[in-house]
Amino acid sequence: MRFRGRDYDGEGITIAIIDSGINPEDPRLAGADVVGWNIQLGATGHALLGSDFRDENGHGTEIAVAVHRVAPKAKLFGVRIMDARLKTSADLMAAGIETSTRNGASVINLSLGTPNMGKALLLRDCCALAVESGAVVLAAAHPKGDRAYPADLPETLGAASHPDCPLDKFYYFGPHRFPVKEWGNLSGKFLAHGYSPPVQGSKERGPYRGSGMATAYLSGRVACLRQALPHETPQGIADVMRQLALTPVPEIGYG
Secondary structure, X not given: OEEOOEEOOOOOOEEEEXXXXXXXXXXXXXXXXXXXXXXXXXXXXXXXXEOOOOOOOOHHHHHHHHHHHHXXXXXXXXXXXXXXXXXXXXXXXXXXXXXXXXXXXXXEEEOOOEOOHHHHHHHHHXXXXXXXXXXXXXXXXXXXXXXXXXXXXXXXXXXXEOOOOOOOOOXXXXXXXOOHHHHHHHOOOEEEOOEOOOOOOOOOOOOEOOHHHHHHHHHHHHHHHHHHOOOOOHHHHHHHHHHHOEOOOHHHOOO
């Protein structure tokens, strides 16, 4: 990523990918530094950590590849909270955020969310802890525009997507120009590219994955900014992202 006349690749930055795990043997992750854990909830509700973070579905690996494409030198920290059917819970999301924070992640990616307002406070507490510890939390907005947590929390950067949004551009729906009463949950969100990275050696883009994939690309950009601005706060990084973003003009498209 180019910023202020220099190229950045995420070196020295750890990105936590809270998802279905990561397959480090995927050829598109060649050269990537990949570590991680899996998290399950015990009978008493406590988080149980295991060493096996291999992807049982493929979704988390696709997210990791997208992040790696933008920030190829960043360390990828896979946190598996989903099973093979992508089933998980808000409690596991919270455990994943806290685990990522306690293990030094400075960028936390959640290409998922929950509409459960009853879990919003739990997730907000974990996101606030992450931000206080210096991490930037990014989360996917609901694909149909409904509420989703943690994307709709003030501590996170929420990401949506549009099929026409190009890879090298992203937009920001500033609330002062796109108020909630007219734009709903797009207000205050970023809009970015939502296609999976192509198979290695191919120039064709992969299938459209929506806001989850958009979150991954933005996480890679944030990692590059963390590298470029090592002493900046999470709020400062968020402000820079908003300054770099284009202003959406939905009437003329995003291409």
